[in-house]
Amino acid sequence: MLKIIVHAIGRSILSLFFGIPAVKPLPDGQCIVISNHNTHLDTLILFRLFPLHRVRKVKVIAAQDYFSRGIGGFLGRLVFNLILLERRATKAATALEPIAEALRQGFSIIVFPEGTRGDPGVIQPFKSGIGKLAVDFPELPVYPVFLSGIEKTLPRGGSLPVPFCINLAVKPPVFGRDFLHLDPSQARKHCAARLEEIIRQAASEGANPTG
């Protein structure tokens, strides 16, 4: 309940300052949301895709080295159900296990496949881990979301969020089952590449936004 209130207040404040256009919530049911990543605000905006009564069933993947301590980590764990992931995992096979576990428990997850915030406005190559998740859970829809305008609000290294209009475009979902005919390592790579392509496509359309 506390979480829902915090989310409701957070949403109103965000809309007031960043004027987020009305987005349709994602269809009911478990899903994976991926997006380009530039600022800490990204997570807050992506949560708007879930209606308030569903926010408890959503988990966010975050970097362990950054979010395991301090005020950011505390707030993150309180509000966003962070799953902390080691960025320099030693064993590739087990690195994604916490996420798979959450998915098996029925949580929806938000992932930033770029792995880091990077330079504002630049999309970095996606890590193939997202492909592995999609292929391991072939029936879950993976929604690629393109966020724009947000890179101006709070770029890496900036400490003051400056209001700018934020736009988000939700693209049609990709399903892991479409890649199952390939052998596992290929399926993973193709799936991640497909998602990256959709986001880059949206970015090039967004260079001349009309609506």
Next chain:
Amino acid sequence: MKPLQMGALFLIIGGSFFLLQHKGEKEMLLVMAALVAILAFFSLVWRWMEHKQNPMAKEIRDRTITWWWMVAVFIVALSTHRLVSFVFLGFLCFASLREYYSILPMHETVESNLLSFKDRASIFISYLTIPVIIYLAYIQWYELFIILIPVYVFLLIPILFILQNRTKGSLKSLGIITLGFMFFVHNLGHCLFMINTGAIVLMYCFTLTEIRDLLSFWIGKGFAAWSGKMNAGALKNLLERRIAPDISPKKTWAAGIASALLTATLSLVFVPLMPPFPDGSMSYPYCAWVGLMIGLLGLFGDLAFSMIKRDIGVKDSGSVLPGHGGIIDRVDSLIFTIPVVFHLIRWNYF
């Protein structure tokens, strides 16, 4: 429209009407009722067009629904409490300023693009001036209200640039940011001080400016259809003389001037509603003169932002208002009319 939204709409409008009645503001009530009547008329028009399967029905429908909401919010803001009006109009300035800064591309290097990430600091300062302006208008400190932006903030931004140790692209950024707060905080912000001269003056300016937009759209369409049927000649040339073909291929002098004259005539309706000013009440000729200024300046306000949008390469400034585009697409003419109407009235009657 969904029944729930419709119910909310009627509740909002009905509630504000009750409040206005309670406070005894008969003039405001009349103007608001007229607006609601116009909207009701357009709602019927769109139903009729849908019935006739006119291709423009969808556009009219979206526009009218958005108008209903805008009018509803506006009525609430002006009928509840003075402070609510100030905060609402201040927020309108903020939202349009934010949209202006957001349509401009921003990049790390300033050579080929418009804004730099270093501009975020000065953009933040221009946002901060809005609460200050709201406060100054609220306590009616006219002298500081009128010089704060063009004198103090205007000089503060270059000082900030110097402290940031910038060279490349500084002139361009300086121009863009200064234009932003001059247009959206100073010019549009005059509507805040206008509340002090009377909410009806504000309604006068807002309503006539928006009606001029509507009129110029329909008169332009009408004239185009009329001259299309005409044989070549002097009258046809006169009707088709365009103001700035590269900025807006459809805007003609004839339609612009015709709608300005019509706006001036319509403005006379407001004379009996105007409150008594310190130096007497509004006279009919002066009201028509101010109305004509609204007509002409609204035209150029519209074109000024078409020009800016063309330069940046966007069609609409946003997608906040379905059927209209962004907030700037709606307030563009107001930026030009509000300060002039305010100063014309203040100069003669205060």
